[in-house]
Amino acid sequence: MRGRPPTLAFGVIGAVLMVIAAIQATHLLWDYAHADKDIAAAAARRADTALRMLQALHTQTMAHRVEADDNDPVVQTFDATMARYSHDGSDVALWMVMGPKVAAWQLASHNRTIETPRDAVDRQVLARAREVQSYDHDVLRLSRPVVLGQGAAADARCMSCHGGRMGLRPGDVIGAYSARTTTGAERAAWWQSYRDQAWLVGGLAVMGALALSLYLRRALLLPLAHLAGETERMARGLIEDPVDTGGRRDEIGRIGGALEDFRNTLVQKRALSDYNAYLASHDHLTGLPNRTAFARTLKEGLRLATAGHGKLACAVIDLDRFKHVNDRYGHEVGDALLRSVGRTLRETLLPGETVARLGGDEFAACRVCDTDEDLARFVARLEAAVSVPFTWNAITLTASASIGFAVCPDDGLRIEQLLNNADLAMYRAKAEPHCLSARYDRDMDERARHRSALAADLSHAVERGEIVVHYQAQNDTRSGRVIGYEALARWIHPDRGLISPGEFIPLAEETGAIVAIGEFVLREACRLAAANREGICVAVNVSAVQLNEGDFSHIVHQALVETGLSPARLELELTETALVTNRDRALHILRRLKALGVQIAIDDFGVGYSSLETISLFPIDKIKVDRSFVSAFEADPKSRSLLKAIMTIGESLQVPILAEGVETPSQLAFLRSVGCAQVQGYLFDQPRLRHRLAFDIPEDPAARVGAA
Numbered sequence: 001m002r003g004r005p006p007t008l009a010f011g012v013i014g015a016v017l018m019v020i021a022a023i024q025a026t027h028l029l030w031d032y033a034h035a036d037k038d039i040a041a042a043a044a045r046r047a048d049t050a051l052r053m054l055q056a057l058h059t060q061t062m063a064h065r066v067e068a069d070d071n072d073p074v075v076q077t078f079d080a081t082m083a084r085y086s087h088d089g090s091d092v093a094l095w096m097v098m099g100p101k102v103a104a105w106q107l108a109s110h111n112r113t114i115e116t117p118r119d120a121v122d123r124q125v126l127a128r129a130r131e132v133q134s135y136d137h138d139v140l141r142l143s144r145p146v147v148l149g150q151g152a153a154a155d156a157r158c159m160s161c162h163g164g165r166m167g168l169r170p171g172d173v174i175g176a177y178s179a180r181t182t183t184g185a186e187r188a189a190w191w192q193s194y195r196d197q198a199w200l201v202g203g204l205a206v207m208g209a210l211a212l213s214l215y216l217r218r219a220l221l222l223p224l225a226h227l228a229g230e231t232e233r234m235a236r237g238l239i240e241d242p243v244d245t246g247g248r249r250d251e252i253g254r255i256g257g258a259l260e261d262f263r264n265t266l267v268q269k270r271a272l273s274d275y276n277a278y279l280a281s282h283d284h285l286t287g288l289p290n291r292t293a294f295a296r297t298l299k300e301g302l303r304l305a306t307a308g309h310g311k312l313a314c315a316v317i318d319l320d321r322f323k324h325v326n327d328r329y330g331h332e333v334g335d336a337l338l339r340s341v342g343r344t345l346r347e348t349l350l351p352g353e354t355v356a357r358l359g360g361d362e363f364a365a366c367r368v369c370d371t372d373e374d375l376a377r378f379v380a381r382l383e384a385a386v387s388v389p390f391t392w393n394a395i396t397l398t399a400s401a402s403i404g405f406a407v408c409p410d411d412g413l414r415i416e417q418l419l420n421n422a423d424l425a426m427y428r429a430k431a432e433p434h435c436l437s438a439r440y441d442r443d444m445d446e447r448a449r450h451r452s453a454l455a456a457d458l459s460h461a462v463e464r465g466e467i468v469v470h471y472q473a474q475n476d477t478r479s480g481r482v483i484g485y486e487a488l489a490r491w492i493h494p495d496r497g498l499i500s501p502g503e504f505i506p507l508a509e510e511t512g513a514i515v516a517i518g519e520f521v522l523r524e525a526c527r528l529a530a531a532n533r534e535g536i537c538v539a540v541n542v543s544a545v546q547l548n549e550g551d552f553s554h555i556v557h558q559a560l561v562e563t564g565l566s567p568a569r570l571e572l573e574l575t576e577t578a579l580v581t582n583r584d585r586a587l588h589i590l591r592r593l594k595a596l597g598v599q600i601a602i603d604d605f606g607v608g609y610s611s612l613e614t615i616s617l618f619p620i621d622k623i624k625v626d627r628s629f630v631s632a633f634e635a636d637p638k639s640r641s642l643l644k645a646i647m648t649i650g651e652s653l654q655v656p657i658l659a660e661g662v663e664t665p666s667q668l669a670f671l672r673s674v675g676c677a678q679v680q681g682y683l684f685d686q687p688r689l690r691h692r693l694a695f696d697i698p699e700d701p702a703a704r705v706g707a708a
C-alpha cells in the first residue's frame with residue numbers, strides 16, 4: 001500500500017479532466033440540440049447580407065437610370081452581379097420582381113424586361129407587403145418587399161417617378177427582392193467543427209478516465225487486493241507478518257488497522273492456545289513432557305514396535321529418598337533437585353528418545369531399540385544421568401534413583417501394561433540395595449499379585465485376631481539382668497502361617513494398616529507390662545505413618561490410662577526416618593509424649609541419617625544401635641570405630657546406648673569393653689509369645705559369656 005504522492009496526482013488530474021470533459025460534452029449536446037436553428041440562422045444571415053447588397057446595388061443603379069441609359073457602367077455592374085447570382089449552380093440566388101402596378105405600367109409602356117413573381121412566395125410578399133422567410137430541407141428562401149416611402153424607396157426621385165408615372169402611393173409595394181440559399185455548406189462546416197470538438201472532449205474524457213482509473217487502481221483496487229490477500233493468508237493461519245497499512249488514515253487504512261488488530265488478537269489467541277497446549281503436555285517445573293504427552297510418544301513407539309520396527313523400551317525412574325530431601329532441606333531444594341534431574345536426563349537423550357516427568361519424583365523415558373545392546377546403552381545412560389551430584393547453595397546431594405524398565409512387545413503391548421510392568425521392575429530395583437535398575441520379568445507380576453492379596457488380608461488382620469505380639473528381652477550389659485522387653489508384632493495368616501514383620505510391616509505402612517496394628521501392639525504391650533509388678537519396661541515400635549496419622553499422643557495416653565501402666569515404663573521406639581520425615585510434627589508429638597512421661601528410643605541408629613542434629617534436637621532417652629554394626633564389627637574395623645564413636649556420643653549426651661542383635665559372647669565382650677550399657681539379641685533371648693513378662697528368662701547369658 002505504497003506510492004501515495006503519484007496516486008493523489010493521478011486522482012486530481014483525472015478528476016479535472018473529467019470535469020472539463022463533462023462541461024464540454026454538455027456544450028456539445030446543447031449545440032447538437034440547436035444545430036438546425038443555428039444553421040438556418042447562418043443561412044438567413046447570408047441571405048440577408050446578399051439581399052442588402054442587392055438592395056444597395058439596385059438603389060444605386062436606379063439613381064443612375066434616371067439620367068443614363070443601359071450602357072452605363074453602373075447598370076452593367078448591376079446586371080453582371082445579378083447574372084452571377086442567378087445561375088443555378090451558385091450558392092446564393094438573387095432576383096427582383098415587380099409589384100402589380102409597376103408591372104402594369106411597364107406592360108403599358110411596352111417594356112419587355114418585366115420581372116414578374118417567380119413563385120407563390122414572391123406573390124405572397126407582394127400581396128402582404130411583408131418579409132417572408134421559409135425553410136425547406138437545406139434550402140432557405142428570403143423575400144423582402146420594396147415599399148414606396150420606406151428605405152431607399154423613400155427617396156424623392158423614387159417617390160416622384162413611381163407616384164407620378166405609375167400612380168403609386170406611399171405604402172404601395174413597388175416590387176420585391178428575393179434570395180434563395182442552400183445550407184449544405186453551413187451544415188458541413190458545423191458538423192466538421194462539431195466532430196473536432198467531440199474528438200477533443202472524447203480525448204479529454206479518455207485521459208481523465210485513464211488517470212482516474214490509475215488513481216482508483218493504486219488508491220483502492222491494489223490496497224483492497226492487498227487486504228484481501230492478507231485476509232486470505234490469515235484464514236489459512238499465516239499470521240506471522242503484520243498487515244501493512246502504508247500509514248494510511250482513510251477507510252482503507254482503517255480496514256487495514258482493523259485487520260492488524262484482528263491479526264494481533266489471533267496471534268495472542270494462538271500464543272495462548274500454544275501456551276495452554278504446552279501446559280497441557282508439559283510439566284511446569286522441569287519443562288519435560290508430562291504423563292499425557294509421554295503416553296502419546298509411547299503410543300507411537302508401540303505402533304512401530306508392534307509393526308516389527310524394533311522394540312520399545314519404557315523406563316520408569318523414581319528418585320530415592322526424595323521425600324527426605326524435601327523434608328530436610330525444604331521444597332525449594334526438592335524442586336531444584338527435580339529440575340536438575342530433569343535437565344541431566346534431557347541432556348543425556350539421543351535423537352528418538354523421550355524423557356518425561358510423570359509426577360512427584362517419578363520420571364519416565366522411552367526409545368525404540370533395534371538391539372539388546374541399544375537397550376543396555378540406553379539404560380546405562382539413564383543410570384549415569386540420575387547419579388549426577390546436585391549442588392544447591394552449599395548443599396551437595398547425590399541423587400540416586402531406581403529405574404525399572406519393560407519392553408514392548410516382550411513385556412506388554414499396551415501403554416498401561418508397559419508402565420505398570422516398568423513400575424514393578426522399579427520397585428524391585430528400589431528393594432534391592434546397590435541395584436540401580438531392573439527389567440520387568442513375569443515373577444514380578446506374581447509377587448505383585450501376592451502382595452496385593454496380602455494387603456487385602458492385612459486390612460482385617462487385627463479384627464480377625466491374627467496379629468500376635470512376641471516379646472524379646474533387653475538386658476543390662478554388665479549384669480545380664482532383664483531391664484525390659486521389646487514388643488514385636490507377628491502375623492499368623494490363616495493360610496500362610498507365620499509371616500514376619502519384615503514382610504508385612506512395610507506393606508502395612510504402605511496401606512495404612514499399620515495404624516490399627518500399631519495401636520493393637522501398643523495396648524497389648526501396655527496390658528502385659530502393667531501386670532508385671534517388678535517395674536519392667538516395655539518397648540513398642542512406632543512407625544512414621546502412625547506419627548503422621550491422627551492424634552498419636554492421645555492414643556498412647558488412652559492406652560496408658562486403660563491399662564494403668566505407668567508412663568515411665570513405656571518406651572516408644574522411633575526410627576530416625578520417622579523423626580526427620582516430618583520433623584516439626586515429630587518434635588511436637590515427642591514433646592507431648594515426653595510430657596506424658598513416656599520414654600523415647602531411637603531405633604536402628606546408624607543406618608538412617610545418623611545426624612547428630614537429630615539426637616540433639618529430639619528429647620531422646622535411649623539410642624538403639626542397629627544390629628548391622630554389631631554383626632559387622634568383628635570383620636570390619638570401621639564398624640568397630642563407629643560403635644566406639646556412638647558410645648562416646650551417648651556418653652556426652654548422657655543417653656544410654658543399647659546394641660541390637662547381640663548373638664555371640666565375643667560381641668557382648670566387645671560391647672562391654674566399649675561401655676555399651678544395654679544389649680538385646682538372641683544371645684539373651686529370642687522374641688517369643690509370653691503370658692507374663694520377666695518370668696521365663698533363660699539362664700544368665702553372662703554365665704555363657706564366662707563359659708565362652
Ligand code: C2E
Nearest residue numbers: 488489501502505521541542543661662663680681682687
Ligand atoms: P527392630 O525394631 O529392629 O526389631 C528387632 C528385630 O531384630 C526383630 O525382628 C528381632 O526379632 C530381631 N532380632 C533380635 N535379636 C536378634 C539377633 O540377635 N539377631 C538377629 N539376626 N535378629 C535379632 P522382627 O521381629 O522380625 O522385626 C523386624 C522389624 O519389624 C523390627 O525391627 C521393627 O522395625 C518392625 N516391627 C516389628 N514389630 C513391629 C510393630 O509392632 N510396629 C512397628 N511399627 N514395627 C514393628
Ligand code: CA
Nearest residue numbers: 486541573603
Ligand atoms: Ca525396634
Ligand code: CA
Nearest residue numbers: 603604624660
Ligand atoms: Ca532395631
